[in-house]
Amino acid sequence: MKAPALRSAASLGLVAIAGTALLAGVHHLTAERIAAQERRAVLEQLQEIIPAGRYDNALQDDWISFTDEAHFPRGQQVIAYRARRDGLPVAVILRFAAVNGYNGPIHLLAGIEADGSLTGVRVTSHRETPGLGDAIEVARNDWIRSFDGRSLRSPVPQGWRVRRDGGEFDQFTGATITPRAIVEAVRLALDYYAANRRTLFEAAAPERKESP
Secondary structure, rough: OOOHHHHHHHHHHHHHHHHHHHHHHHHHHHHHHHHHHHHHHHHHHHHHHHHHOOOOOOOOOOOEEEOOOOEEEOOOOEEEEEEEEEEEEEEEEEEEEOOOOOOEEEEEEEEOOOOEEEEEEEEEEEOOOOOOOOOOOOOOHHHHHHHOOOOOOOHHHHHEHHHHHHHOEEEOEEEEHHHHHHHHHHHHHHHHHHHHHHHHHHOOOOOOOOOO
């Protein structure tokens, strides 16, 4: 009785080992492809904000990460991609979140020219209410394009609010919280850039090239 049982156990063990090896092999073969697809997707998002013809460095390899509770609350890690041409600063793209969205954080990319004006803002992910808050998506509404060319000087500080609060940015019918959160988050990002421009461009990129 013991011999058949041992043979069965050995067979099951071999099947388990073979299955594990197969899964490991498939993961090895697909991981690089998946990583490459993810990098292409990120690069496409970045190029929506700063066209590739404006810089000559490897944008996805020239980045730093940092935290700053005053400007990017709740301990979030901010990624700054630096665009350069002939070694000179062109713009920076900050990846961060507006933490006060209606249904949770709203993840953003904000491009800021070397002079402090916005090249554009895009929403990368969110959980806002379909049909109301999702008007922040560029595919659904042009509202997010209202940030193009804006800076801390245009509008003046009190203008960095939605119209309901006395500012210059439109809100959505039935969904004021969502645009309010984005306007405030983008203003804080511009504040951070104004105070830390030199550091953002001069800090050394990490040894690990791929951004998190």
